[in-house]
Amino acid sequence: MKVARFHAPGDIRIEDVPEPVAGPGDVKIRVRNCSTCGTDVKIFKFGHHHIRPPRVMGHEIAGEVVDVGEGVTGWTPGDRVQVIAAIPCGECEECRRGHMTVCPNQESMGYHYDGGFAQYMIVPAKILAVDGLNRIPDGLGFAEASVAEPLACVLNGQELARVGEGDDVVVVGSGPIGCLHVRLARSRGASRVFLVDLNAERLAMAADLVRPDAAICGADTDVVDAVLKLTGGRGADVVITAAASGAAQEQALQMTARQGRISFFGGLPKDDPIIRLDSNLVHYRELTIVGANGSSPAHNKRALRLIADGSVPVADLITHRLPLAEVLDAIDIVSRGAAIKVTIEP
Ligand SMILES: [Zn+2]
Numbered sequence: 001m002k003v004a005r006f007h008a009p010g011d012i013r014i015e016d017v018p019e020p021v022a023g024p025g026d027v028k029i030r031v032r033n034c035s036t037c038g039t040d041v042k043i044f045k046f047g048h049h050h051i052r053p054p055r056v057m058g059h060e061i062a063g064e065v066v067d068v069g070e071g072v073t074g075w076t077p078g079d080r081v082q083v084i085a086a087i088p089c090g091e092c093e094e095c096r097r098g099h100m101t102v103c104p105n106q107e108s109m110g111y112h113y114d115g116g117f118a119q120y121m122i123v124p125a126k127i128l129a130v131d132g133l134n135r136i137p138d139g140l141g142f143a144e145a146s147v148a149e150p151l152a153c154v155l156n157g158q159e160l161a162r163v164g165e166g167d168d169v170v171v172v173g174s175g176p177i178g179c180l181h182v183r184l185a186r187s188r189g190a191s192r193v194f195l196v197d198l199n200a201e202r203l204a205m206a207a208d209l210v211r212p213d214a215a216i217c218g219a220d221t222d223v224v225d226a227v228l229k230l231t232g233g234r235g236a237d238v239v240i241t242a243a244a245s246g247a248a249q250e251q252a253l254q255m256t257a258r259q260g261r262i263s264f265f266g267g268l269p270k271d272d273p274i275i276r277l278d279s280n281l282v283h284y285r286e287l288t289i290v291g292a293n294g295s296s297p298a299h300n301k302r303a304l305r306l307i308a309d310g311s312v313p314v315a316d317l318i319t320h321r322l323p324l325a326e327v328l329d330a331i332d333i334v335s336r337g338a339a340i341k342v343t344i345e346p
C-alpha cells in the first residue's frame with residue numbers, strides 16, 4: 001500500500017509498504033479521508049520530539065473498517081468510523097478524574113502510531129479501550145467526519161472558556177481552527193462573533209465562508225481599539241487566540257470585558273513562550289484565563305454529532321481534496337494559508 005512517511009524535517013516520502021495487520025484488540029481501517037492542519041506543517045518543517053522516524057503522518061482520520069483483531073467486539077467490516085488523535089491512558093489520576101485532555105501519558109496518532117496518510121491504518125487497541133473509535137452517522141461524508149477531530153479541540157477550548165448565550169466573542173486567527181471557533185460560538189448562542197487576522201487575504205477568504213459580524217485585519221487596524229468600539233467600550237466576553245502569537249495573547253487582555261474569559265487556545269513557540277501580562281487587569285476585572293490542550297474521546301463524539309446534526313457545518317470549509325501522492329502540495333497549501341481545510345483522500 002501507499003503511505004506518506006516522515007523521515008526527517010523537510011523529508012516526507014510517498015512509499016510502498018506492506019499492509020499493516022490487526023493485532024489482538026486492534027481494528028484495521030481503509031482510510032477514506034485524513035485532513036491536514038498546521039501541526040502537519042510544523043512536523044514537516046521541524047519534526048517532533050515524540051516522532052521516531054520513519055512514521056506515517058496524519059491525525060484527522062475517517063475511514064471504513066476492513067478487519068478486526070482477536071477479541072474485538074462491536075465492529076465489523078464496512079462500519080464507517082472516525083478516529084481520535086490524542087490517546088489518553090485511561091488509568092492515571094487525571095484520567096480517573098475525567099481530565100483526559102491533560103493525561104501525562106497521552107500518545108498520538110501520527111506520532112507514536114502510524115497515522116492516516118496511508119491507504120490502510122491500524123486503530124490501536126488503546127484507542128478502543130478509551131472509546132475513541134466513533135461510528136459516523138448515516139448521511140455524513142468521510143471528509144466532514146474527519147473534521148470532528150479539530151472541532152473536538154475547539155469544543156474543549158470553548159467549554160473551558162464557557163462560551164455561551166449572549167456572549168460577544170473575538171476569535172484571533174482565521175485559519176481552519178478560527179473558522180471552527182466562529183461556527184461553534186454561534187451554535188452555542190454567542191450574540192456576536194468578531195474574526196481577527198494579520199493576513200488580509202486569508203481573513204477575507206475565511207470571512208466569506210463563516211460570516212463573522214466583523215472581520216478585523218490587524219495589519220491595518222488597531223485590533224484592541226476596533227473591538228472596544230464594536231462593543232461600546234465594554235470589550236468582548238470571550239477572546240480566543242487561535243494563533244501562535246504572544247502579542248495576540250497580550251492584546252487579548254486589553255479587549256476583554258469585566259468578568260470575561262480569555263482562551264490561550266494556540267500555544268506559543270517553545271523557545272519564546274513568555275508574555276507580559278497586566279495582572280491588575282485580571283484582578284480588578286475578574287478575568288479568567290484558560291488554556292486548551294487537544295480533546296478527549298468524549299469531545300470527539302460530541303463534535304461528530306455537532307457536525308452530523310448541522311449545528312456546526314463543515315462541508316464548505318473543506319476547500320481542497322487531494323490524493324495521497326500530493327501530500328506535499330497539501331502541506332505547502334496549508335503553510336501558505338491558501339486554503340481553509342485541505343483533506344487527503346488516500
Ligand atoms: Zn490537526
Ligand SMILES: [Zn+2]
Pocket residue numbers: 088089090091092093094095096103104105106
Ligand atoms: Zn491518563
